[in-house]
Amino acid sequence: MRSKSFEGMACSIAGVLDAVGDRWAMLILRDLSLGLSKYEELRKSTGVTHATLSDRLGHLEESELIERRQYQTGPDRYEYVLTRKGWDVVLVIQALAQIGDKWAVAGDAGPPLKFINKNSGRPVKVALVDDKSGEVVRLRDVRPQAGPGADHLVRWRLSKFGQRRC
Amino acid sequence: MRSKSFEGMACSIAGVLDAVGDRWAMLILRDLSLGLSKYEELRKSTGVTHATLSDRLGHLEESELIERRQYQTGPDRYEYVLTRKGWDVVLVIQALAQIGDKWAVAGDAGPPLKFINKNSGRPVKVALVDDKSGEVVRLRDVRPQAGPGADHLVRWRLSKFGQRRC
DNA sequence: TCGAATTACTCTAATAATCAGAGTGATTTG
DNA sequence: CAAATCACTCTGATTATTAGAGTAATTCGA
Numbered sequence: 001m002r003s004k005s006f007e008g009m010a011c012s013i014a015g016v017l018d019a020v021g022d023r024w025a026m027l028i029l030r031d032l033s034l035g036l037s038k039y040e041e042l043r044k045s046t047g048v049t050h051a052t053l054s055d056r057l058g059h060l061e062e063s064e065l066i067e068r069r070q071y072q073t074g075p076d077r078y079e080y081v082l083t084r085k086g087w088d089v090v091l092v093i094q095a096l097a098q099i100g101d102k103w104a105v106a107g108d109a110g111p112p113l114k115f116i117n118k119n120s121g122r123p124v125k126v127a128l129v130d131d132k133s134g135e136v137v138r139l140r141d142v143r144p145q146a147g148p149g150a151d152h153l154v155r156w157r158l159s160k161f162g163q164r165r166c
Numbered sequence: 167m168r169s170k171s172f173e174g175m176a177c178s179i180a181g182v183l184d185a186v187g188d189r190w191a192m193l194i195l196r197d198l199s200l201g202l203s204k205y206e207e208l209r210k211s212t213g214v215t216h217a218t219l220s221d222r223l224g225h226l227e228e229s230e231l232i233e234r235r236q237y238q239t240g241p242d243r244y245e246y247v248l249t250r251k252g253w254d255v256v257l258v259i260q261a262l263a264q265i266g267d268k269w270a271v272a273g274d275a276g277p278p279l280k281f282i283n284k285n286s287g288r289p290v291k292v293a294l295v296d297d298k299s300g301e302v303v304r305l306r307d308v309r310p311q312a313g314p315g316a317d318h319l320v321r322w323r324l325s326k327f328g329q330r331r332c
Numbered sequence: 333t334c335g336a337a338t339t340a341c342t343c344t345a346a347t348a349a350t351c352a353g354a355g356t357g358a359t360t361t362g
Numbered sequence: 363c364a365a366a367t368c369a370c371t372c373t374g375a376t377t378a379t380t381a382g383a384g385t386a387a388t389t390c391g392a
Contacts, residue, residue: 002350002351002376002377002378003349003350003351003377003378004213004214004350004351006189006193009272010272010273010278011193011196011266011272011278011279012262012263012264012265012266012267012269012271012272012277012278012279013192013193013196013259013262013263013266014189014193014266015266015269015271015272016262016265016266016269016271017189017192017193017262018189018271019269019271022188022189023172023180023183023184023188026179026183027172027177027179027180027183030177030179031323034310034323034324034326034327035323035324035326035327035328036323036326037326038339038340039339039340039341040338040339040340040341041326043340044322045319045322045323047170048170049379049380049381049382050340050341050342050343050381050382051342051343051378051379051380052378052379052380053341054340054341054342055378055379072339074387074388075339075340075386075387075388076340076387077338077339077340078339078340078341085269087305088265088268088269089265090305091261091264091265091292091294091305092258092261092262092265093179094294094308095257095258095261095292096178096179096182096183096258097178097179098178098257099178099182099254099255099257099258100177100178100179100180100181100182101178102254103178103181103182103185103251103254105178105181105182105184105185106175106176106177106178106181106315107176107315109314109315110313110314110315111178111313111314111315112176112177112178112312112313112315112316112317112320113177113178113310113311113312113313113316113320113324114310114311114312114313115308115309115310115311116308116309116310116311117296117303117307117308118307118308118309119303119307120296120298120299122296122297122298122299123297124294124295124296124297124303124308125294125295125297126257126261126292126293126294126295127292127293127295128257128260128290128291128292129290129291129292129293129295129302130283130286130288130290131288131289131290131291132286132288133286133288134300134301134302135300136295136300137283137285137290139253139256139257141283141284141285142260142281142282142283142284142290143281143282143284144200144279144280144281144282145279145280145281145282146278146279146280147276147277147278147279147280148275148276148277149272149273149275149276149277149278150278150279151278153211154278154279156211157197157200157201157202157211158200158201158279160200160201160202160203160207161200161201162201168347168348168349168379168380169348169349169378169379169380170379170380204368204369205368205369205370206367206368206369206370209369215350215351215352215353216352216353216369216370216371216372217349217350217351217371217372218349218350218351219370220369220370220371221349221350238368240358240359241357241358241359241368241369242358242369243368243369244368244369244370
């Protein structure tokens with residue numbers, strides 16, 4: 001059967017996961033953010049099969065995370081670029097990279113990629129910060145609260161927060 | 167066929183995506199971080215089918231993102247909790263929530279969840295910050311560079327960075 | 333000018349994953 | 363004594379993913 005959609009879930013997390021689609025799509029977004037844009041570049045970079053790449057590009061376009069545009073006629077050729085929405089997702093990709101570096105999932109040689117603040121020349125990191133003060137906040141100091149869009153299921157989930165285990 | 171693994175990819179991003187597994191697994195991690203822990207709670211919260219939930223819990227345990235532990239004998243009952251590695255992934259989940267809130271994917275009522283710094287009472291956000299100064303950095307000021315673990319493919323990807331399109 | 337490469341795909345056939353839902357078995361609750 | 367709770371496994375139908383072949387136009391090198 002078709003993978004069930006997360007539509008209508010009253011969850012921002014599920015909504016973005018649905019817009020992206022799956023992990024192949026996340027790798028495609030990674031590659032587009034690094035400057036790749038052609039179908040065959042994406043294929044070489046990810047190793048994904050034709051059918052899946054084609055399907056994912058279509059899905060990402062439908063979700064308005066990428067745009068397909070012609071850069072040549074006769075024969076017609078297309079390239080793919082991130083939209084503004086697509087660039088939003090790059091924050092998630094940065095977080096993934098940072099965690100993978102910490103775990104050394106890519107091997108003991110060290111991180112494959114570094115991300116540098118081009119103004120200071122220093123590395124950047126993804127962090128939780130206090131919205132006003134800009135101070136870095138630790139995860140254990142963060143609490144979830146029901147927002148205005150919380151439905152019954154969200155409130156039920158939050159009701160379990162007290163009994164959290166480690 | 168079996169979903170292809172991202173193993174051996176020299177990519178921290180792919181490595182974490184592989185450890186998590188898929189979007190159902192991401193919802194499971196979300197729920198565990200909110201305090202849910204029982205199989206039936208996870209099922210009610212996500213709406214995932216038995217077979218898939220059972221499989222994902224197994225995968226997450228193998229990846230050491232969660233731990234399965236008995237909380238009762240006769241009949242034996244188990245609960246699931248995040249490991250330290252599992253808690254790392256919560257940063258990604260926070261980023262997803264923030265982006266989904268911005269897009270209002272969960273509807274016009276507003277965000278279902280808010281995350282609050284319990285010391286200041288103010289909202290927290292996920293941001294790119296300069297590692298030393300702690301200043302928030304914009305994405306357009308961030309550059310990828312080859313790290314020590316970069317292989318040929320990573321360097322090839324980076325060679326495309328100059329020709330990036332918007 | 334001829335063959336090879338490039339680019340962006342679609343199509344096929346085999347295999348694997350996902351789906352809704354039924355069933356299990358021990359214990360506790362009404 | 364019946365019903366509910368809990369943590370699953372199993373089934374049969376359907377859909378997705380995979381490796382790889384094929385297509386069609388154009389440009390490039392010998």
